[in-house]
Amino acid sequence: MEKRFVDDFLVIDNIQLNENSFLVRMFAPKPLPEIKAGQFVNAEIKDCREIFLRRPFSVFDIDYSNNYLSIIVKILGRGSNQLARVIKGDTISLIYPLGRSFTYPSEHEKILFIGGGSGVAPMLFLAKDCGLPRDNVDLIIGARTFEDHINVNDYNGYGKFHFTTDDGTYGFEGLVTEHPLMKKNLSSFDKIYACGPLSMMKAVAAEAVKKDIFCEVSLENSMACGFGVCLCCIEPTKRGNLCVCTEGPVFNIKDLKW
Amino acid sequence: MEKRFVDDFLVIDNIQLNENSFLVRMFAPKPLPEIKAGQFVNAEIKDCREIFLRRPFSVFDIDYSNNYLSIIVKILGRGSNQLARVIKGDTISLIYPLGRSFTYPSEHEKILFIGGGSGVAPMLFLAKDCGLPRDNVDLIIGARTFEDHINVNDYNGYGKFHFTTDDGTYGFEGLVTEHPLMKKNLSSFDKIYACGPLSMMKAVAAEAVKKDIFCEVSLENSMACGFGVCLCCIEPTKRGNLCVCTEGPVFNIKDLKW
Amino acid sequence: MVDLRVKIHKLDLKNPVMLASGTCGFAEEINSFFDISKVGGVFLKGTTLNNREGNNYPRMAETASGMLNAVGLQNKGVDYFIDYIYPRIKNYNTPLIVNVNGSTVDEYIKVTEKVDQLEHIPAIELNISCPNVKEGGMAFGISPKGAKTVTREVRRAYSKTLIVKLSPNVTDITEIAKVVEGEGADSVSLINTFLGMSVNAETRKPRLSTITGGLSGPAIKPLALRMVWQVAGAVKIPVIGIGGIMNAEDAIEFLIAGASAIQTGTALFKNPVVPLEIIDGIKDYLLRHNLKSVSELTGSLHL
């Protein structure tokens, strides 16, 4: 089994991306192991009486030269709320690296990312890390409204972005699954990757099955340990109940009982 | 029964008095009721996982014109450690006013204060609040070493200070009970007030009993509620088990079973 | 407007939020913070036949999300209560319930008979679950036989509302609940504290003079909630939920699990005005969920 670590990371900066989302960049106290898109860390929430367990967050970026690891924190409840408030100089204890990454695309493949909410984190990481030319990569990013989108200008070089909002305030009006790329051009892709709300991922999976396209999703089952010992995070699959934290969080939809 | 309150106080400033002691001044959100020396507040410790209950602190000063209430926090464990770190702008929830005050001295009486550690707080308050001329008031303040003493220059007008240290680094070398005022001149006082470590108060009480001098001490039994409902803070007295939080914290040593 | 009223046998409560015995003194102390008539009811400090000094200091130890107490029913006895305390509190406009204790069945009966004379005490809570006394107390509450005997005898002596307070320190709390229901209890309240212990590692001494004490507070909420759910499914009389209720959300969880009303205990030590916050929170919840009455919540767990 690969080595895992528990370490205090030093917060380098914390940039607010929109009303609820924060990009937290941290310095690792020892050289980072290789970490791929889809893998995650389990973060301790300090000084929060109501919270007992850690909280999992996908790795958003790795900067090996500076030994930085970044996550995007979206405020959902008390734990993420506390974590979103860290400032430069704070430390965060992380268990890392956890989980299995996405299956990286091969050269020349055309790939589609579909994400919503904090689900953009592992997808932007993969878009940047997979090494495909911009033309081979499309990303549909959905949100409720304009303000919920985060600025992805830095990532424009890695793919073509398509935005949707439920209220039409930015990009296409409607759900990501109603976007023309999904509706009409799906067959042109070799691989689809989805990460976001469960209902969204299920809808994407249904389309992918129909068109028989390779599709991986990243699940967010609630976790106690994050490294395979508690068996709390299971997902029923065709291979039985599997731990999302060790056999996932990335699953090929063919394995899921959706 | 008198009215009591639970309110969020706004921290005005927090001044470090020595390595372990902090003077926290707070603004009350409504006009402060009359509070006398010996009474205390029960402070909530925020965001500290290990701490479940509030922590009691004697009132150190009241400034009715500004609506300020001050306490001295000496770091002993986790709760006081957390409280000692508040900064201007923080809020602290206090239950107040709690407990019974010292019996204030009458005009012309000669009084002696004997204190150590955080026990100086209610005594400085009483020295200032009792209205006696400086000549009628003596204070013996004990500490382990020079660095443990706090600066009491502001209080020089209210009484004559005598210091002791265990190691002789400041004032008289020895325990407060070994100070000449205690050893030789005790009978010249009408009232003695003691607040500090239990062993110190017991030693003072023994002397006072010997010389038959009025003596009040302030106890620090551990508390759950602070307002008389849990019956956890009891002290065995000649009138039975009494709650330190409501029948005290100030007791006449004649009532105690020491 | 939403209807917060609740009926526990003959008791009409203006709302389901009551104060737990031993954590609200004799109502006066909480009344020093707010008008006590706003709460659904007050369970007064445990009362015995004779004066009891209780256990030695220290009686309290803090634990993770909770506290241990070993008070041991310190009180001045029922006669003192009747002569000195009752006259001061009897006109509070909320049901005052005496928490009745004894070392023997006979003592329980004697206290009950004396309290029965008091016009403004519409109910008693029979405490067969105090873990901090050497005789009686929990001993009655952890065996079906003990619970049966004391409930039967007290029922015979008392015709007003009889609430029996159950101990969680048992293998099957529904068994005890059914026994006391069978003997005519009008309601059960649960739970009393769990028997726990705390040790000071540095001194190697127990932190309580009695070595063991009763655990209360949010730490025990999941256990209390489970027991309330089990008991509500096992008996027909109304269940009063107690254990670690710190806010409206907690209180609502107990109602959903099957409680008709709740008591808040240790929470009062941290926040004496918490009953008002809970009442407001329940009101808000009912409005938000389009429910007309709090009774619709009781036992409404979706399975």
Place this chain on the structure above:
Amino acid sequence: MVDLRVKIHKLDLKNPVMLASGTCGFAEEINSFFDISKVGGVFLKGTTLNNREGNNYPRMAETASGMLNAVGLQNKGVDYFIDYIYPRIKNYNTPLIVNVNGSTVDEYIKVTEKVDQLEHIPAIELNISCPNVKEGGMAFGISPKGAKTVTREVRRAYSKTLIVKLSPNVTDITEIAKVVEGEGADSVSLINTFLGMSVNAETRKPRLSTITGGLSGPAIKPLALRMVWQVAGAVKIPVIGIGGIMNAEDAIEFLIAGASAIQTGTALFKNPVVPLEIIDGIKDYLLRHNLKSVSELTGSLHL
């Protein structure tokens, strides 16, 4: 130097800090953080005769200073363990103990007999206290009769070290402990989780698919400590303390209360390297208190 060694019947432990069943997988997962040979022993994930899928998701709910789980003994069965897992882990240089489970006495015996064949498994922990399975499990552990039967039968089939894991969901845990001692158990470990429940007030649904689950973590420490103290006073076989141990101080409290060794469970989820911190902390404590050996701590409560 201080001596951390502890003997549990025939088991020689290099120190008293072990990992609790169901919280450390099959040792490999914790070995991914540090060299597992440093701990006193590892209690492997609960094993049954046949493959079990366990309960449905959700299986976990956070509580104040604790968590509820409803895993329900998901495992691939003892044969899979023997064929695929045992070969990978058998050479870890620390005692590996199989946590044996069954729905019937017969199943317990069959699993035991199979495990008995494994050279590198010097002991079993008989789990008669799992609150998350419909059949067997806790049912055996909460009645003296059930505990007696299963212990006797397993004892007959197994001559290596037999540790019986007790349930806290009982009126009198010493009664059960004495029964299993009487049937030849070499040690008792306690406690397993407390039966608890969690409700989502907004959705009015239980937070666990099974409605109730097992409570673990610091919330239950005072209760576990009390039970360890009671049991240590009631039996002569060594007691292994479990329940909410999060750091060296907690572990030392259990030793003082009477445990010969301890297991840390839920703490591993928060801090997988906590066993090393506990071992170091105990060492420091012994040095600071001028004690030569950890066994001097066991049962050293000053009364």
